Structure formats: C-alpha cells, structure tokens
Amino acid sequence: MSFALRGAATASWVSDLHLTNEQAGWINGSAFWGFTLAMIVGGPLVDSWGLNRILGLAFVGHAAGIVLSVVAWNFWSLFAGTLLFGIANGSVEAACNPLVASLFPDNKTTKLNHFHVWFPGGIVIGGLTSFLFGKLGLGWQVQFATMLIPLACYGLLFFKQPFPQTERVQRGESTGSMFAACLSPGFIVMVGCMLLTAASELGPGQWIPSILEHAGVSGILVLVWITGLMAVGRMFAGPFVHNLSPIGMLIGSAIVSALGLYAMSHTTGAMLFAAATVFAFGVCFFWPTMLGFVAENYPKTGALGLAIMGGAGMLSVSFVLPVIGSWYDAGIAARTSVGAAPSGEALAAIQAAAGLEALGKVALLPLLLTAAFVAIAVSKRKAAEVPARVA
DSSP, X not given: OHHHHHHHHHHXXXXXXXXXXXXXXXXXXXXXXXXXXXXXXXXXXXXXXXXXHHHHHHHHHHHHHHHHHHTOOSHHHHHHHHHHHHHHHHHHHHHHHHHHHHHOTTSHHHHHHHHTTHHHHHHHHHHHHHHHHHHTTOOHHHHHHTTHHHHHHHHHHHTTOOOOOOHHHHHTOOHHHHHHHTTSHHHHXXXXXXXXXHHHHHHHHHHHHHHHTTTTSOHHHHHHHHHHHHHHHHHTHHHHHHHHOHHHHHHHHHHHHHHHHHHHTTOOTTHHHHHHHHHHHHHTTHHHHHHHHHHHXXXXXXXXXXXXXXXXXXHHHHHHHHHHHHHHHXXXXXXXXXXXXXXXXXXXXXXXXXXXXXXXXXXXXXXXXXXXXXXXXXXXXXXXXXXXXXX
C-alpha cells in the first residue's frame, strides 16, 4: 500500500513542500534505504532474536512512519517518516521470507511467489484507495492514514502467535557456515543480479503514477493494472516454475521487461495500458523467483542470504529513484526554451515526453540481466553435465 500511496503522492509533495523531482526521488528512496538497513541488520538476528521479535519491530516502525509522514512539514520530516516506514517494511521481509522457506522446504520458489502476491496486491489496494480518495477530495495525508487499518490487523494476528525455528536452525547448521556460504561466488553473482532486477521492477513502478499522469491516462490506475496482473501471475507461478525452471523464468522475465519499458517510452494515451501489460508480465516473477533460486541453490546461506538479497534489491532502488528523477528533470529542461515558462497542456506534454524517456532508459538494466541469466543457465547446464560424463 505504501508503495502505491507514495507514488501517487509524489507530485503533491513536489508542489506542497516545494521540492524538485530529484528531491522527491530521494524521499522515496529513503524507504528503500530503510528496507536495506533492516534486512542487513535483521537478517543475521532472525535466528537468535526470533521471528516474532523482528515482526514486533516492524509494527513499531510502521506506526511511527505513518504518523510522521502524515504530519510532515518539510523535506527532512517526510524523509524521516519514509525512512522509518522502510525499516518496518524490511523487518517484515527479513522475518517472513525465512518463515515461508521454513514452512515449505520442498516448494520454496512457488510458495515465495504466493507470499509475494501481496506486494502487488497491496499496491492494488493502495492505488485504488488513492484514486477513490482523490476523487472525494481527500489528500495524501488522509490516504496515508488508511494504512493504520492493516497495521492494526497484522498486529492482532501475530500477537502471541507461535513461530517455528528457521530452516537453518532446524538443520543444525552453524552461524559460521551461513556466513561462509554467503561468500560463495555463485551467491555473490546472484546478489549482483538482484541489484538490477529490483531496479528494473521497482524503480519505474515508483515513478509511473507521477509520470503517466501527464501522458493522457491515470498514472495510479496504470500502476494498479500492472500490479494486479503481477498478483495474478504470482498466484499461478507453480506451473511456470515446474515447466520453465527458476532460471528459465528469469531469462524470460528480463527479455519481456526490457520490451515493456521500451514500449512505454514510445507510446502515449490508452496504448500505455498495453505497454504496461508487457512490463507487468516481465517483472511479475522477478523478486520472489530470485529469492526462490537462492533458497533452492544456496540453502546454506539461510535467513542471512535471503536478507542480503532483499537488502541489495532495495538498496539499488534507493539509488535508481533519484537517478530517474534527475533524468526526468533534465528531460524537462531540455524541452523548455531558455526564459520560457510553459504551462497547461504545453507543460503536460513536456513532462510526459521527459518522463517516458526516463522510463525508457531503465530498459538497459533488463537487457544486461538477460545476458547474465543466460550465462548462469549455461554454467548450470555444464556443471550438471560433468557428473554425467564422469559416470
């Protein structure tokens, strides 16, 4: 929900708090810094602290982040509220990814996809909330306050709930072996890929509501459409996992993501929904399949490995958001004559062209991923063929 509500509120922040698009990108990016901080710090502590304590920390962070964001009066207060909210989001991810892997040790990729249905599912809920409340004339502060409802719900649901030990603890593997496994070359390569997959998915997604609002469509409804398709795709991830394999899914996702971003940068109006559909199917399986691939192929990395993956992904988003914002600002400046101050439809046309161009530049990332995933697939096939030849 917070992802959608922040995306929809970005334009209001720029006007209400007198910010640049780059500053708005830094504010949105702080949510991902906080997420990374919680993942990197909380990941190694999941086994010793327990899943319940990490989720308790998330509850406190969410409450504080919502309240501070609602009463924010300038750049730094909104930055701090968003940072706290990001720490809470990262705490949820740090606890719940190993929880799901522990509950379903023989079906990790599919079940992690099912769990992550509710990231895009939450964006749909938040996006529709923003759209409907906006029509009623209720500002972004009221929209942010609605997140207190699911906060109360999950607090009550988890209160005094028994939690299992993580999979690594159940297997009796040492903490030292977990840290050592996280230094393996294959795992480090996957961390590098996570930097690019997360930036490809969440960077454009956070900017889409603000940018597309100037391109003849409701930006927040486009985001709802994208994430609704992602939720449905993840719900039915099982057949894709079994028929394509996780690495096959990642190769296909990278190719389709690049095509979707390129298409979005070269179209306007209603056709943006078609381009957004391609983008949605491209990024649909990225995040949970990356986690599932690591959980299945590098199980000794345990909760720390999943935390590093998630933290790396969110860290990359924190940097790509202001970069996209700076491309957006530069595109507007390049299309504005010196001394001119366009307004109305002329300004909207300039903003749309500049914003879509900025989204198109992100397409380079999934192109790089395609090459990386193909190389990983070839390496895995060769490794599997060696024992067969020896036999």
